[in-house]
Amino acid sequence: MRRLFRAQRKAIPRAQRLYDAARAACRADAFLLRHGARCVAVYLPHGSELDTWPLIGKLQGRGITVLVPKLTPVAGRMNFVHLGRTHHSVRHAANRYGIAEPKRQRRISARVIDVVLVPLLAVDMHGLRLGAGGGYYDRWFASHAAGRRPLRVGYAHLEQLSDQPLPHQAWDIRLHGLITPAGIRRFRNR
């Protein structure tokens, strides 16, 4: 199942990826502005994920604090740390998956994070998500999420929205919404 969704995401042509990243950045920026978000966790793109750099530029330009995941030595665990004002001001190194992360940054308390933009392979209409498979986001939300804070919003190409319900596990944490280049979708509560 992961392989199928990964192949589907990988098949998106390069020109569309650039266009999608720019359009999704506008959607997300408008949403975050409306939401009054001051501190936002994003991811640094890996493989064929929707590129977050256009959005990061917009947010930093507005003075929003931008955080990114950093794996901890504990298996399956991550924290969020400051990305840095420009990507030159903070040293980065690739983690075990080849994803860039700031080298020496302190973890940020979950309480100050307004919105977490979540990477995903696929998501269904209930907000159930298929991720990279490490369980990092599920674990982080299980220990840090309380109600609607921080808000959990998927960030993905429209092609990643599955019209079939995805299989889900007891530990899966549902997303509150999804931002794609096509717009913003809010998932209903069960």
Ligand SMILES: Nc1nc2c(c(=O)[nH]1)N(C=O)[C@@H](CNc1ccc(C(=O)N[C@@H](CCC(=O)O)C(=O)O)cc1)CN2
């Ligand atoms: N950009 C980005 N950053 C992220 C995530 C993500 O999904 N995207 N994560 C979200 O959790 C965390 C890292 N988790 C990851 C888990 C697995 C793989 C991955 O590529 N796995 C390989 C198989 C590795 C294995 O042998 O287990 C693969 O699926 O091909 C990547 C990231 C934190 N940072």
Ligand SMILES: Nc1ncnc2c1ncn2[C@@H]1O[C@H](COP(=O)(O)OP(=O)(O)OP(=O)(O)O)[C@@H](O)[C@H]1O
């Ligand atoms: N809250 C949790 N507590 C304990 N184990 C968990 C928890 N969440 C996930 N796991 C474990 O993590 C593994 C991967 O979970 P899953 O396949 O749902 O990851 P994912 O959501 O696709 O990945 P990611 O969040 O890294 O993108 C599972 O085998 C599961 O046992």
